[in-house]
Amino acid sequence: MSTEAKKGALGFRADTPGERFFNGLIAENPTLVLMIGMCPTLAVTSSAINGLGMGLATTFVLALSNAVISALRKTIPGTVRIPSFIVVIASFVTLVELLMKAYVPALNQALGVYIPLIVVNCIIFGRAEAYASKHGIVPSFFDGIGMGLGFTCAITVIGLIREFVGAGTAFDVQILGEGTVVPGPVGAFLSGYQPISIFIQQAGAFFVLAFLIAIMNKIKANLASKGKDTSKFGQGCCSSSEEKAADKILEDKKAGKEAE
Amino acid sequence: MEVIMNLVGLMITASLVNNVVLSQFLGLCPFLGVSKKTDTALGMGGACIFVITLASLVCSIIYKFILAPLDLSYLRTIVFILVIAMLVQFVEMILKKYIVSLYQALGVYLPLITTNCAVLGVAINNVTDGYTILESTVTGFATAIGFTIAIVILAGLREKMEYNDIPIPFKGMPLVLLTSGLMAIAFTGFSALK
Numbered sequence: 001m002s003t004e005a006k007k008g009a010l011g012f013r014a015d016t017p018g019e020r021f022f023n024g025l026i027a028e029n030p031t032l033v034l035m036i037g038m039c040p041t042l043a044v045t046s047s048a049i050n051g052l053g054m055g056l057a058t059t060f061v062l063a064l065s066n067a068v069i070s071a072l073r074k075t076i077p078g079t080v081r082i083p084s085f086i087v088v089i090a091s092f093v094t095l096v097e098l099l100m101k102a103y104v105p106a107l108n109q110a111l112g113v114y115i116p117l118i119v120v121n122c123i124i125f126g127r128a129e130a131y132a133s134k135h136g137i138v139p140s141f142f143d144g145i146g147m148g149l150g151f152t153c154a155i156t157v158i159g160l161i162r163e164f165v166g167a168g169t170a171f172d173v174q175i176l177g178e179g180t181v182v183p184g185p186v187g188a189f190l191s192g193y194q195p196i197s198i199f200i201q202q203a204g205a206f207f208v209l210a211f212l213i214a215i216m217n218k219i220k221a222n223l224a225s226k227g228k229d230t231s232k233f234g235q236g237c238c239s240s241s242e243e244k245a246a247d248k249i250l251e252d253k254k255a256g257k258e259a260e
Numbered sequence: 261m262e263v264i265m266n267l268v269g270l271m272i273t274a275s276l277v278n279n280v281v282l283s284q285f286l287g288l289c290p291f292l293g294v295s296k297k298t299d300t301a302l303g304m305g306g307a308c309i310f311v312i313t314l315a316s317l318v319c320s321i322i323y324k325f326i327l328a329p330l331d332l333s334y335l336r337t338i339v340f341i342l343v344i345a346m347l348v349q350f351v352e353m354i355l356k357k358y359i360v361s362l363y364q365a366l367g368v369y370l371p372l373i374t375t376n377c378a379v380l381g382v383a384i385n386n387v388t389d390g391y392t393i394l395e396s397t398v399t400g401f402a403t404a405i406g407f408t409i410a411i412v413i414l415a416g417l418r419e420k421m422e423y424n425d426i427p428i429p430f431k432g433m434p435l436v437l438l439t440s441g442l443m444a445i446a447f448t449g450f451s452a453l454k
Binding site for chain 1: 296
């Protein structure tokens with residue numbers, strides 16, 4: 001959080017609903033700044049609509065599970081914290097799954113297995129552990145909303161970029177390439193565009209995310225050179241904890257060999 | 261004969277054509293995180309083969325004999341995630357007690373696998389695709405083989421690239437992602453095998 005106890009993100013008072021909301025949306029955007037929850041970011045961003053649907057489903061789960069976990073934070077003993085969190089989160093994911101199956105079956109079909117996989121999205125678990133289990137119900141709820149909408153905005157934009165370059169459409173409306181909706185000479189000019197279909201395939205997801213992280217690295221380096229606080233910026237991916245664990249395994253092996 | 265051919269087909273599809281990381285984006289965290297050195301990558305792959313095969317078997321048995329007859333299939337997400345978390349702990353305890361050599365090789369990777377979305381993803385996909393228990397287990401095994409192939413190739417490439425002159429913003433994760441993207445293009449070549 002911030003260096004001063006009472007001052008939160010962007011000059012708001014810490015732990016008020018508004019501060020939490022903007023903190024998740026901008027200052028600690030889970031995808032672009034913290035860089036957690038990358039699996040769905042790559043998997044469902046082949047179009048802006050998919051990204052939006054996934055983002056809103058995640059927001060729903062995140063806000064409600066944060067509120068419930070915060071309400072139960074004094075009841076749940078520390079030792080069974082993690083299984084309890086998993087059960088709460090999984091219940092809300094099941095709820096979302098059933099709701100989507102009933103009301104937006106096409107989107108449910110398109111997102112497929114990634115809807116139940118919201119359970120293992122590290123944003124949700126990370127917020128439960130880092131924020132909701134230590135703060136009150138209202139700020140936790142808004143923390144979930146802010147984080148969720150930050151995630152939604154980021155993956156919708158990534159989806160839009162991939163869709164626009166890869167198929168020439170934006171939210172399923174043909175802008176570039178053949179059959180464009182833009183009339184007149186501008187339309188005639190735009191219809192000459194050949195979509196780069198690699199961008200909506202799997203490889204495109206990796207490439208777009210690689211450039212995104214490179215840009216964020218550059219921004220981080222610039223901020224650091226101006227002497228600003230960059231401690232919130234992620235290491236590059238949700239895998240940083242795995243990476244640390246792997247480094248530790250290597251070190252242990254080395255130490256073991258030297259001991260022999 | 262037909263059964264065996266069917267299983268071989270499933271194995272090729274699950275390991276190469278629909279590669280779990282490069283085409284389905286499941287298990288990305290360990291794929292990107294534990295791929296610095298080939299030997300840790302192999303260890304992670306081995307642990308994944310063990311856990312995913314076992315989890316597919318257990319989850320499909322539970323689905324077939326408990327959830328489906330009681331018409332509770334909508335509870336599969338909750339049940340599967342708890343079963344998997346429990347299974348990983350259980351496997352770790354059993355290995356530590358009885359199969360020490362295997363524990364020394366794979367033990368350190370087991371806690372990392374609980375957070376691996378590939379395990380849950382495979383279990384759920386098996387149910388959605390309506391596979392039998394045998395088919396589920398084979399698919400789980402082949403999926404994990406596909407994961408091992410991908411992570412070992414990536415680790416090999418990363419070892420080679422470690423001392424290259426890379427633009428500073430691209431150092432670390434962006435470069436790994438670009439490499440994975442190129443691997444994903446190469447793996448689309450397998451779609452002709454379908």
